[in-house]
Amino acid sequence: MFQYAFGLAAGDVLWDNTSFLTNHYRSFDLGLYNISGDFASNEQIKKCKNEIRFKNILPRSIRKKFNLGKFIYLKTNRVCERQINRYEPELLSKDGDVYYDGVFQTEKYFKPLRERLLHDFTLTKPLDAANLDMLAKIRAADAVAVHIRRGDYLNPRSPFTYLDKDYFLNAMDYIGKRVDKPHFFIFSSDTDWVRTNIQTAYPQTIVEINDEKHGYFDLELMRNCRHNIIANSTFSWWGAWLNTNPDKIVVAPKQWFRPDAAEYSGDIVPNDWIKL
Template structure:
């Protein structure tokens, strides 16, 4: 989503179409491409990574066109203002994890990230409940941050004491908070989170519609996010200026990564 947003802004500023190169997705086994859950830009043209190994005509044409582009590679996590002045043809290679790459077209990005199809079933019921109470989203990111030693050294996780502090800030001025908890480890969340109000535990599903969970988060009145791009976007998609977002002051456990531009200045960092 960060990659799309940065590329979309660059394409808009130059008045050219945005291409989505999915070559790397053919080699990426952890997750599958999911931007097709959103409406996206009308002229955004994704290319299926699987097709690259099949020699289809459109793919051969894409390869030919791609060779005409120059790569602009990300050199670090800190915001690079030169990206705002790129001229085509160019291919962005990196993560581009900062709102500063697209803040001046935020309304366009939020429109592009509307759901391509409406919510149904349990999620729709949760959405109605969120809108009927003083809702606060809480996201707990664990998974491979815990199970993979290398990731644990780089990212780390937010502790139960951190969540207690963050939740207390998110609750300020809220008389009857209801907490909607999203996590890839609900067992840990239910055992370790102390929440001063009723909790709704939103179970993660592998149905390929996780973008709907982002929109459930964004519908909440305030947000407690983990050091996770998933909950970052859940909070950012909430366009209401009065919404409170509480985020970790330290995004990476590793000191080698500079995340100073990752959290918007208007968010509360602890």
Template sequence: MIIIQARGGLGNQMFQYALGVTLKKRNRRTVLISRVDLTDVKTFYLPYYFELDPIHSIMTSGSFLRGKIFDAFTSRIIPRLLEKDEDQLNGSCDKVFIKGFFQSEEYFKDAESQVRKAFTIREKHVRQYLKKYSKPDSNTAVIHVRLGDYKEFGDQKLGGADLTLPLSYYQAQMDKLRSIGVNKFLFVSDDIEETQMVFGMSKNYTYSNGTVIQDFLHLKYATFAIISNSTFAWWACYLNENPKKQIIAPKHWLGFKVGKEYPKGISTKSFEWTEVW
């Protein structure tokens, strides 16, 4: 069995689950994604929001692994999955515990279709969304602003604390979209009140008061989106199937202050990556 520790919020859990789908496909072994302690994850979102395709997916558990069940795996912890770790996963060891974030499509490129199918949003959430909202039209850009705990995140290798993006990044990209006729902007954020204070009021601005999955769907249905360096926004736009979509994302992601991509491999080719000034 392979156990992957569920860590972080929705976007991080999606990367961990996607890795699990790939490992199950490659190794044909039982894979479980589960919470281990209260410090790494507050809510286990995936089974509530997504179908998690029962044929190709992995087992999930919202409970915590305790005592002997967890101890049995601690001798085989893999904190980061690297090429050299493939031997450990493909070898004779029957118990492996994996802890990490795996924020790159490289970790699931061999199972992309299965991952996309697993992340089909449950129909009840789609119905609730369409009852409350219309899908963003082609004259509207959805803007994702990440605030909250990002103000505290960051260390010296990322240029210090505060990984929120500057207002200038959003303004420059909004001006770029205005130049091609996009004149309405729908804002989604983990702190919508502060976002409204920062961007102000305009007849062409709308601030979402939706649920987490409704904000996710705003991005998933958008033709145009300007996103923050958030895995939540990354996944919503990655799963966006609009053939005309234009997703603008911050170059270097969390490493925008130092001009170095972090985490390595986050920059999917389906997005338009722009410098942050």
């Protein structure tokens, strides 16, 4: 989603989705949305890429997480972001045929295109009965989406900060003091951990109707909540950003990455979100 949004900001672009053809961790789900544009042919991609390269010195864990290659390409037709999650406005002023290579994870590139992106990131796949029922419950409440990501983040080699229960409980308390009757809808693949560790005086519902292959349904439910508590995850980031409530409260982690990779936190959290 970040790459698509950046591409719209960059202007007349063709999309390259070839990395998804061999990626066993991510599927290409943008086709389920209202996106527009054409994909580049293999010949067009080859023309824009260049094989003069230097080794990428970023840690392997960072490269793997953000699908970055082992090499940095220095020819002018291949444009790479210099640092993850940092706003580099000069990237949007390149002339001629260029190949953009990066993740571009900050709204500073595309905030002026918000209305267009709200349209383009509208899910075209209908919700099934279980999700329609959950959506009705969300719309009937002062709903707060809470996304708790564990899984790969528990790996000691993960570059991401591990958010313990205190972060989520403090965030829920922060919103509870500012929202009259909050109802927390909790999204997580580790529901056993949630039941054991996330207990408050507020009403809460664990949303466990979608598997990982249907995460786009969870995203749709998150964006329809009135407020959001996100993990250090671009999945819940987009759930919060696509929330159209003008009075929404979004709580995000102050430290996105572990201390040894903290310099990559950059501009990913918008200025009007609360950092805890």
